[in-house]
Amino acid sequence: MQRSSLLQSTLDRILKARVYDVAVETSLEPAPRLSERLGAQVFLKREDTQPVFSFKIRGAYNRIRLLSESERARGVICASAGNHAQGVALSSRKLGIKACIVMPSTTPRIKVDAVKKLGGDVVLFGDSYQEAQGEAERLRDEKGLVYIHPYDDPEVIAGQGTIALEILRQHGPEIDAVFIPVGGGGLLAGVGACLKALYPEIRIVGVEPDDAAGMTASLAANEIVELKEVGLFADGVAVKKVGKNTFDLCREVVDEMVTVNTDAICAAIKDVFEDTRTILEPAGALSVAGCKSWRKKHPEGRPALIALTCGANMNFDRLRHVAERAEFGEEREALLAVTIPEKPGSFKKFSEVLGDRGITEFNYRYARPEAAQVFVGVQVGGREDIQPLIDQLEQQNFRTLDLTGDEFAKLHLRHLVGGMAPLNQPERLFRFEFPERPGALARFLESLPASCNVTLFHYRNQGADIGRVLAGLQVPEKAAAEFGHFLENLGYGFVEETGNPAAELFL
Numbered sequence: 001m002q003r004s005s006l007l008q009s010t011l012d013r014i015l016k017a018r019v020y021d022v023a024v025e026t027s028l029e030p031a032p033r034l035s036e037r038l039g040a041q042v043f044l045k046r047e048d049t050q051p052v053f054s055f056k057i058r059g060a061y062n063r064i065r066l067l068s069e070s071e072r073a074r075g076v077i078c079a080s081a082g083n084h085a086q087g088v089a090l091s092s093r094k095l096g097i098k099a100c101i102v103m104p105s106t107t108p109r110i111k112v113d114a115v116k117k118l119g120g121d122v123v124l125f126g127d128s129y130q131e132a133q134g135e136a137e138r139l140r141d142e143k144g145l146v147y148i149h150p151y152d153d154p155e156v157i158a159g160q161g162t163i164a165l166e167i168l169r170q171h172g173p174e175i176d177a178v179f180i181p182v183g184g185g186g187l188l189a190g191v192g193a194c195l196k197a198l199y200p201e202i203r204i205v206g207v208e209p210d211d212a213a214g215m216t217a218s219l220a221a222n223e224i225v226e227l228k229e230v231g232l233f234a235d236g237v238a239v240k241k242v243g244k245n246t247f248d249l250c251r252e253v254v255d256e257m258v259t260v261n262t263d264a265i266c267a268a269i270k271d272v273f274e275d276t277r278t279i280l281e282p283a284g285a286l287s288v289a290g291c292k293s294w295r296k297k298h299p300e301g302r303p304a305l306i307a308l309t310c311g312a313n314m315n316f317d318r319l320r321h322v323a324e325r326a327e328f329g330e331e332r333e334a335l336l337a338v339t340i341p342e343k344p345g346s347f348k349k350f351s352e353v354l355g356d357r358g359i360t361e362f363n364y365r366y367a368r369p370e371a372a373q374v375f376v377g378v379q380v381g382g383r384e385d386i387q388p389l390i391d392q393l394e395q396q397n398f399r400t401l402d403l404t405g406d407e408f409a410k411l412h413l414r415h416l417v418g419g420m421a422p423l424n425q426p427e428r429l430f431r432f433e434f435p436e437r438p439g440a441l442a443r444f445l446e447s448l449p450a451s452c453n454v455t456l457f458h459y460r461n462q463g464a465d466i467g468r469v470l471a472g473l474q475v476p477e478k479a480a481a482e483f484g485h486f487l488e489n490l491g492y493g494f495v496e497e498t499g500n501p502a503a504e505l506f507l
Contacts, residue, residue: 003197007252011197013158014165014190018065019058022094023050026163028170028306031275034288038295041304044272045167048284048312052086052114054236055160055310056150059186060087062159063148064095072097077145079103079136081129081235082111083283083311084150089120100145102136104128106232106435106466108315127435128230130240151186152243161190167306168198176303177203177294179258181286181310182215183237185246191308192253203255207290209234209282210259214242215250219257229493232466233262236283236311260289266325268292272309279319284311325410331383333360335409336390337505338374339399346372353392354378361414373505375403375414401501407431408495409502412470427455427472429503433493434467440492447490451479456507470497472507 003011026046035042047055064076075098078088085101092099101120103112106127115122125135140147149156167178178195180188185206192204208216211231218225226241242250260268265282268289272280280288287307295305340346354376361377380386386402393400403409408431434440448454456472475483487494497503 004252006248007193007197010154010157010161010190010193010249013154014161014194017058017062017155017158017162019062019159019162021065022061022090023057023162025166026050028167029276031272031307033275034271034292038292038305039299040295040302042291043171043304043306044276044288045163045306045308046276046278047163047308047310048278048280052083052090052118053312054083054086054284055163055187055308056080056083056087057090058087058162059151059153059156059159059190060084060148061091061094062162063153063155064088064091064097066155067097067146071146075099075143075145076148077102077136077140077143078148078150079129079133080150081132081238082107082115082313083236084148085111085115085120085122086118086313088148089115089118093119100136100139100143102132102139104132106235108235108313108318110315111313114313128240129238149243151184151189151239152245153186154245157186157190157193157245157249159190160187161194163187163308164191164194164198167191167195171304171306173199173202174304175199175202175306177205177255177291177305179205179207179287179291179294179305179307181237181283181290181308182206182208182242182257183212183239183283185215185242185250187308187310188215188254189243189246189249193249196253204253205290205294206250206254206257207286208257208259209237209265209286210261212238212240213257213259214239215247215254216257216259218242218247219251219254222251231262234265234282234286236281236313237286256294258290258293260286260293263325264289264293266322267330269322270326270330278312279314280309281311281314282318282322284309284314286310332379332381333404334378334380334386334389335361335403335406335414336376336378336393337401337403337409337502338376338393339371339505340374341371341397349396350374350393350398353396353398354389357389375409375506377414401505403502406500406502408470408497408500411468413502413506425474425476427498428475429456429497429500429507430471430473431495431497432469432471434469435492440467444490444492447486448473449479449482449486451476452483452486466493 031042077100079102102123105124230238268285291307358379453474
């Protein structure tokens, strides 16, 4: 394969990069349990074991070490959701340079505290990386600081590309595919460029969350696409717009993009824990989730697959959400709404149909004399087991609704089942995404039209960067227009669930 000038210049930078003053050569570990399940030879490139628990230290140091004396005297600034921030802070401390770090206010506390401990001057600003970046650029101009881009800088890309050289030393080129997490694209561009330049037959697969798939959209359109919104669960890759340099490289070297949902990421975190007893952050487990998804579509042979586990800066309180959703990601749990007659023997018959299946959840409350609504979680071997179970229940005249894929049911209903309120006017039901910061609820209540009545409000802290809220609201007909303006101006994401069949059954 004839290398382009861009590919060759990137390879040259990677070969000249210097990262081991602060970074370490991380291990390439086999994942025996995951390998057995997938029928493949799966290896984990453990970048989560770097001194700052993320690969970002490589690119940050490689860029900062090249600053001139006058630039070092001015100091550096960056915008980051956390991992690049730690890399810049540690690199700057090593080189005796002052560092200002602008982080979104939604950044997990563990990352903010880590940056402060490394000597970085932290500024919290905005709810997204883009807002933090804008503030960092403003401060750069105001104070004359040197901006260290988290991904769209050739020397940052080169620093990340040193991971590929380690993979080749540790395993050799007999690799079928390498799975690489993608945010702004620096890791994918660097590792992908190095591998493709040296061994073009190695398949380069980028992996993104399905709610933050900027590189997927950009490569499909053959131009950079800016996303309007991005999900924040995998905060380390929550980027609305990929870089120009990263896009140009990825367009040359990426063979395929894979997108995965939150449940799949949670399941991947569990997979890595079972093989290594290590807990990755959501962005760090992206590659494993993508590897599993890709393998389902390519089941032939026993290929050598490498997943790059890029970070382990996980907030502890987020683990409850991960544990809850991992079973769905593995397709090992079904959520069902079952209607059974309110008469003696019904529950016994219902139990007999379930047989020896494990019950993960069971919610029931008497509502009316003729029928009972049961919300049940059942362990299954896979998604293919759900429909046969439903058929068995239906054969016993137990009307059954599959809620396994229903976000409303998974986020709220399972914690809220309890009957219906006797209302004298219709109730509208909404799921809201509140920013996790003080004053979010106050703003909601203060903005709500006085004529609207709150009939239900459910919030559960899941350790994520947004608060999931379920609200029941009585909206008088005469206030419909005013209420519409309220929803538009509030600025919180929302989905109306008034017609959701699960809500009609239980709320």
